[in-house]
Amino acid sequence: MMETAFRPDALTAVPGGFELRLGLPWIRSMPLSSIIGLAVEVDGGAVPPGGLAVVLGARRVPPAALQEEAGWWFVQDRLVVHCGHGLAGGSHLIAVDFQLLVPYLQAAPGRPLVLPFHIEARLDPLHAVLPGASRDVA
Known part of the structure; x- marks a missing residue:
């Protein structure tokens, strides 16, 4: 699962910055509300939280x-x-860190499981987005 989180075309330069396309490193689809603490680093430096946004359509x-x-x-x-x-x-x-709250699994009685993820890869923004079966989350 982790090896498919970043494909070779995951990094794209866009006006005003760049975009990352991140695959879900989990076995089942998840609600967007289960993503916690999303953070991005470029070459070891953190992108300020105010400089991040998730594109939904x-x-x-x-x-x-x-x-x-x-x-x-x-x-x-x-x-x-x-x-x-x-x-x-x-x-x-490029490194992305976040936690995934898994609402259907319990870590303890009454407390859902929260899994930490760290995904890291050397990426080049010159790769074009490859056609395939995946879509951008909208």
């Missing part, structure tokens, strides 16, 4: 606002994270 939603979203992150789809941070040319070490 035509909207950009701050990561903390995902708790209020009714949509789903389907296993085959890519979560698009917009970062208002410029990139120099060439490849970059």
Whole structure:
């Protein structure tokens, strides 16, 4: 699961920054509200939280606002994270950290399981987004 979280085309330069397309590193589709504490690093430096947004169709939603979203992150789809941070040319070490609250599994009585994820890869923004079966989460 972790090896497919970042495909070679996961990093794309866009006006005003870059976008990451992140695959769900879990065995089942999850509600967007289960994503907690989304953070991004580029070459070891943190992207400020105010510089992050999750792209949902035509909207950009701050990561903390995902708790209020009714949509789903389907296993085959890519979560698009917009970062208002410029990139120099060439490849970059990209790391994404977040927690996934699994509402149907308990860590203790009355407390859902929360799993930490750290996904890291060296990516180049020159790769075009590859056609495939996945879509961007909308």
